[in-house]
Amino acid sequence: MRKLVVIPAHNEEQNIRTVIHSVKSLHPDIKIVVVNDGSTDGTSMAAKQTGQALVIDLPFNLGIGGAVQTGYLFAYRSGYDIAIQVDADGQHDPAELYKLIACMEKGEADCCIGSRFARNTDYRQTRFRMLGIRILSSIIRWTSGKRFTDPTSGFRAVNRSVIGVFADDYPDDYPEAEAIVILERMGYRVRETAVRMNYRMSGRSSITPFKSVYYMIKVPLAVLMTRIRNVG
Incomplete structure (x- = not known):
């Protein structure tokens, strides 16, 4: 199966080289596309200088949804069978990629999510973020x-079918x-597998306290509206 790692990146100049090198060193057969989401720093150049990834430069910042969809659109048009989303901040451990890939290759699910909390680990989130995760888990x-x-991982x-859905x-x-x-309501099989994750290597998260409050309001409402639209 042809496999592609999609890395959405916005102002991750400090981290992107390490992320690309880490993926390639452990999975040399997997292709990488970095979607540079209108970064104002040297993210694009840093990614290109590795010589190990294709870089798609968006003309302005679309946000995580637009950047990820761009990656899926590229994967679909290029004929990839499996797409794996990896964050550019170093939180996603490339050594755990094989768990997600194995799930796809065995046909155990259409979408496999790496979960930080499926088993007890030393990974910790703030109380506010954990509250948000629990609320979303309950709604889903x-x-x-x-x-x-x-659910926020x-x-x-x-797989190829879901790549097509997300590309559209x-x-x-x-x-x-x-x-x-969306996938559950369409009848796709979504499952989780326990993975080890790291903390951000350097730089700051784009999720500010204000955005965290916005997230707590917007996402549950969006999830509920998705259900209502599909029921209708």
Whole structure:
């Protein structure tokens, strides 16, 4: 199967080289595309200088949803069978990629999500973020009847069919939880697998305290609206 790692990146000049090198050193057969989401720093040049990734430069910042959809569109048009989303900040451990890939190759699911919380680890989130994750987990369980321990994880792999779905339409900002509901309502098999994750290597997260509050309001509403639209 042809496999592609999609790395959406916005102002990750400090981290992007290490992420690309780490993926390639452990998985030399996997192709990488970096979607530079209108960065104002040297993210694009840093990624290109590795010589190990194709870089797509968006003319302005579309946000995580637009950047990820661009990666899926590229994967679909280029004929890839499996696409794996990896964050550019170093949180997603390339050594855990094989778990997601194995799930796809064995046909165990259409979308496999790497979960930080499927087993006890030393990974910790702030209380506020954990509250948000629990709220989203509850809403998704209500809408789909299934429990997901880490619905906000962007560390996920999808098969060719789901690549086509996401290439055509993908949620805008903070899309991870909403994407789960969309796939579940369409009848796709979504599962989690326990993975080890790291903390951001350097730089700051784009999720500010204000954006965290916005996230807590917007995402649950978006998930509920997705369910209502599909029921209608």
